[in-house]
Amino acid sequence: MSDARIVVSGLRKQYRGVTAVDDLSFTVEPGRVTGFLGPNGAGKTTTLRMLLGLVAPDAGTATLGGQRYADLPEPARVVGAVLEASSAHKGRTGRNHLRACCITMGLPRTRAEEVLDLVGLHPAADRPFKGYSLGMRQRLGIATAMLGDPRVLILDEPANGLDPEGIRWMRELLQGLAAQGRTVLVSSHLLAEMQSLADDVVIVAAGRLVRQGPVAEVLGSVGGDAVVHARTPEPEKLTAALHQLGATVTADGPNRLRVAGVAAEAVGDAALAAGVALHQLTTEQPDLEDVFLDLTHAKAAIR
Ligand SMILES: Nc1ncnc2c1ncn2[C@@H]1O[C@H](COP(=O)(O)OP(=O)(O)OP(=O)(O)O)[C@@H](O)[C@H]1O
Structure with missing residues (x-):
């Protein structure tokens, strides 16, 4: 999966005078979990939305495996994303939601069962989405993102509201997907969360890059005295x-x-x-x- 690299280069986005992303460049490598870190309003979501072709940049490029999202012939097979946890029809069960997505994407229904297995959602698969806990919604979001067996997985604040057990589950799942050679990019505004979740970090503030590199290296370089x-x-x-x-x-x-x-x-x-x-x-x-x-x-x- 060597073509699953994310490259962000000179990315810029303004909203009516507010600079959300300002000449941002960084790379995200396959085979690793990369934490995309920054305080609220740092421009993380805007960057992820530009990567996913949901927002047009004012300048710069964001590519997945060398191609812009808009140029990908089969995007769902290249990149899966969870931008918000609650994104299913309220009355629909988890299983039916996934099956409906399979039809839209031209995938066999059996793929729904495979991703239910992947995220451990079988026990709740036949319950309506509206009764799902935040953790179940996250699992369903990831299951949906993984339907097309993408090489790149992008998650916006996936640990928000998860309990410690949920965070441990998320860590094991994401590290397992990275170990298969996938590129996993996870945004968060909480450093402590990323310390246990990520191999690499990209830190942004005010739309600009602050630091990028392996977690231990970055934290070592900024760590104060004991x-x-x-x-x-x-x-x-x-x-x-x-x-x-x-x-x-x-x-x-x-x-x-x-x-x-x-x-x-x-x-x-x-x-x-x-x-x-x-x-x-x-x-x-x-x-x-x-x-x-x-x-x-x-x-x-x-x-
Ligand atoms: N659609 C929009 N219209 C106007 N301003 C926006 C829009 N989207 C984002 N912004 C502004 O751009 C800046 C960056 O926001 P963004 O949501 O990308 O940051 P973030 O790092 O994801 O923060 P958070 O963790 O709070 O989601 C903020 O000042 C925000 O108010």
Whole structure:
């Protein structure tokens, strides 16, 4: 599925004076789950809609396997998309919805059963759509998108409203589809969600690219310093010793200190040298959600 790459190049879109997408370029590789991240209003949905030929760009191109959506002879066999979870006739059952889609797309009815299997919706397949939970709607949305066995799957905020079990299910499904060589692009405004879901991330803010790359690499490059928490019966003495190392020390409850600017080892060594007992020493990793917000706010402020 080497031709399942997504290439966005110089994409731009304005709505009556509002620049939704501003000279945006990035690539999405097959065989990986890519998180498309940015705060609300960053231009994610507009970008996905341009990729899917639903909105015409003012400038630039968005291609799937080298072709614009409008030029694909059989788009449903190339790309499946879930832009909104609730997109079936309310009184219709999940199974009937899928069968109707099979007819429209010229697919055998058996394909409906295959995608029901894929998303684990068989138990609810004969219930009307209007009674579906958000998680069931997401499953039906993905089942519909997968009918044409597309090489590219695009999901807009699929984890919205899902419980932790639903998110785990989604992760396993999407990673499985990526492992088959498909290109999976998933938008979200929540970084924590993407940390467990995605291999790569494309981060946008104010319609522009902020960062792109493998999750660990991107987060590593923006991650702040860890903070050390120390518990000691002699906080004043330890504070004085740590100040000599240039650390920033603040009280963090009775006999507790929050130490920034030095590693846990240095705090332990300083306590030993000062003859201060340590009852607890822990390291708190930087809050990646905060780091992400800093990164995207800096960009949004330029707007
Ligand atoms: N049809 C439209 N008409 C006018 N403005 C629009 C339209 N669609 C989007 N916008 C504006 O373009 C900007 C980008 O919106 P978009 O929905 O693409 O962002 P997003 O990153 O998907 O945000 P969200 O997570 O809130 O959906 C916003 O300022 C939005 O108000």
